Amino acid sequence: MSLDQFINEAISPWMKKNCKEEDDIVLSTRIRLARNLENFPFPIAASDHSASTLLHYVSKVLSEPYDESIGKLELIQMNDLSPNEKRVLVEKHLISPHLAEESNYGAVMLSQDESISIMINEEDHIRLQCLFCGFQLNEGFVLSNGLDDWIEGKVTYAFDEKRGYLTSCPTNVGTGLRASVMMHLPALVLTKQLNSIIPAINQIGLVVRGIYGEGSEALGNIFQISNQMTLGKSEQDIIEDLRGVVIQLIQQERSARQSLLSHSRIQLEDKIFRSYGLLANSRIMESKEAANRLSDVRLGIDLDLIHGISGNILNELMILTQPGFLQQYAKKALTPAERDIERAKLIRDRLHLEKENK
Amino acid sequence: MICEECQKNEATLHFTKIINGQKKEMHLCDECARDKGEHLPGSTGYSIHELLSGLLHGDHPFDQQSSHPSSSSRRKPLVCPECGLSYQQFIDKGRFGCVHCYESFSLKLDPIFRRVHGGNVRHHGKVPKRTGGKMQMKRQIQQLRNQMEMHVEKEEFEEAAKIRDQIRELEMKMENKEGGE
Numbered sequence: 141m142s143l144d145q146f147i148n149e150a151i152s153p154w155m156k157k158n159c160k161e162e163d164d165i166v167l168s169t170r171i172r173l174a175r176n177l178e179n180f181p182f183p184i185a186a187s188d189h190s191a192s193t194l195l196h197y198v199s200k201v202l203s204e205p206y207d208e209s210i211g212k213l214e215l216i217q218m219n220d221l222s223p224n225e226k227r228v229l230v231e232k233h234l235i236s237p238h239l240a241e242e243s244n245y246g247a248v249m250l251s252q253d254e255s256i257s258i259m260i261n262e263e264d265h266i267r268l269q270c271l272f273c274g275f276q277l278n279e280g281f282v283l284s285n286g287l288d289d290w291i292e293g294k295v296t297y298a299f300d301e302k303r304g305y306l307t308s309c310p311t312n313v314g315t316g317l318r319a320s321v322m323m324h325l326p327a328l329v330l331t332k333q334l335n336s337i338i339p340a341i342n343q344i345g346l347v348v349r350g351i352y353g354e355g356s357e358a359l360g361n362i363f364q365i366s367n368q369m370t371l372g373k374s375e376q377d378i379i380e381d382l383r384g385v386v387i388q389l390i391q392q393e394r395s396a397r398q399s400l401l402s403h404s405r406i407q408l409e410d411k412i413f414r415s416y417g418l419l420a421n422s423r424i425m426e427s428k429e430a431a432n433r434l435s436d437v438r439l440g441i442d443l444d445l446i447h448g449i450s451g452n453i454l455n456e457l458m459i460l461t462q463p464g465f466l467q468q469y470a471k472k473a474l475t476p477a478e479r480d481i482e483r484a485k486l487i488r489d490r491l492h493l494e495k496e497n498k
Numbered sequence: 499m500i501c502e503e504c505q506k507n508e509a510t511l512h513f514t515k516i517i518n519g520q521k522k523e524m525h526l527c528d529e530c531a532r533d534k535g536e537h538l539p540g541s542t543g544y545s546i547h548e549l550l551s552g553l554l555h556g557d558h559p560f561d562q563q564s565s566h567p568s569s570s571s572r573r574k575p576l577v578c579p580e581c582g583l584s585y586q587q588f589i590d591k592g593r594f595g596c597v598h599c600y601e602s603f604s605l606k607l608d609p610i611f612r613r614v615h616g617g618n619v620r621h622h623g624k625v626p627k628r629t630g631g632k633m634q635m636k637r638q639i640q641q642l643r644n645q646m647e648m649h650v651e652k653e654e655f656e657e658a659a660k661i662r663d664q665i666r667e668l669e670m671k672m673e674n675k676e677g678g679e
């Protein structure tokens with residue numbers, strides 16, 4: 141398969157849709173709802189019989205199309221997938237590592253453009269997720285809320301007047317809503333401002349974390365901002381509070397970029413073009429280095445320093461250079477050292493492809 | 499605007515905090531926000547779940563093995579009759595086993611929810627339609643009662659009477675609904 145084709149099939153259609161203005165900083169938006177059914181124990185306490193009954197019941201109920209634009213959801217059962225196929229779904233953020241590794245009778249139902257994913261028998265019976273490119277909290281919330289109403293019409297949710305939607309983990313009870321926005325914040329990291337902003341964001345019940353990398357690392361300067369509290373606030377307030385913070389972060393990132401340009405333009409250009417050169421020429425590339433170089437190049441594109449490369453390259457290559465995808469592309473299992481070679485090659489080819497298409 | 503905490507620096511962070519349905523406007527400077535943030539759960543910015551198990555473990559003095567053998571043998575462990583999960587297992591795993599665990603452990607849950615959800619113990623969001631009609635009416639009646647009391651305090655009896663009529667009407671509707679269901 142050509143790289144062109146591979147990318148086409150690998151990248152979710154929702155990611156390729158045109159996004160809006162702020163999308164130089166907000167990469168994607170995700171809305172997640174946790175729901176459970178009455179009369180079934182939560183997956184953690186479910187017998188095989190109960191888990192398989194629930195899977196059968198829910199997947200059947202959700203097999204009718206929601207509406208014409210979305211069409212039928214496709215059911216994928218974890219038992220039918222190879223470890224690498226599961227890994228690829230995790231790398232695309234379509235399923236959680238928990239569903240892939242630990243679920244019993246776990247499954248996911250996906251819309252054709254992969255913007256809707258409904259996990260069954262994850263930590264909760266139903267985890268409904270809507271993914272949008274760019275900054276689209278409202279769109280995401282409207283769609284997920286509509287889907288939630290639709291499902292509610294077919295099953296009986298576990299709901300309590302005082303506690304709201306009941307979930308297996310106390311951190312999700314109430315609305316069951318986790319709204320999150322993925323942001324690229326290289327200038328706030330470079331100017332060391334982010335560390336002092338994060339506690340202020342935590343103060344209002346929002347969490348900031350890196351999505352690639354482990355522990356406190358945020359590879360590629362990509363951060364996820366999401367609500368921590370699910371109980372006591374309405375869905376609208378949760379979304380509005382998150383939106384307010386994201387808008388402030390966008391402004392702060394923009395002004396940090398401007399001040400970098402005006403105070404240390406040549407150093408910034410040097411950093412960006414060095415990274416570009418490395419990505420375009422390296423023969424071995426570790427994932428950590430790839431992420432940080434890609435972040436530089438993306439910044440260069442946003443600041444109009446690098447021309448002729450699509451801004452999507454960051455989100456796209458962050459996903460494509462994960463172990464699962466690399467192995468899928470190579471069509472065989474790869475050792476970490478072999479992956480670093482394959483990764484360097486894939487990135488070079490991808491950059492080359494951009495030039496050809498010009 | 500000046501930071502309400504130190505009354506000194508310019509406030510850079512403006513937000514509304516909701517604690518048990520009460521809205522509070524907050525205006526803080528970066529420094530004070532940072533100071534306050536450090537005492538809150540989640541201020542390290544990382545996994546909620548890791549944080550949770552820490553929180554849960556810090557909050558069960560009654561379930562610690564008692565040093566008095568007589569009292570520990572008398573005390574029955576708290577167990578959910580529906581799924582068999584004990585309170586201790588819930589604390590260890592950080593997960594409920596079923597819907598009924600919420601009732602079974604209800605006396606112990608408020609402090610946990612308060613810590614995890616910024617002081618909140620009550621749901622204020624979406625309500626499934628099947629229960630929606632009735633619950634929304636209940637909330638509406640409560641709001642009207644509050645308004646009525648306000649008018650009475652201000653001796654605006656005409657207004658208060660109008661609201662009282664509205665409340666009666668809603669209560670009648672609710673009774674009909676209950677009968678019909």
Ligand SMILES: [Zn+2]
Pocket residue numbers: 501502503504505506507526527528529530531
């Ligand atoms: Zn202050």
Ligand SMILES: [Zn+2]
Pocket residue numbers: 578579580581582583594595596597598599600
């Ligand atoms: Zn239970």
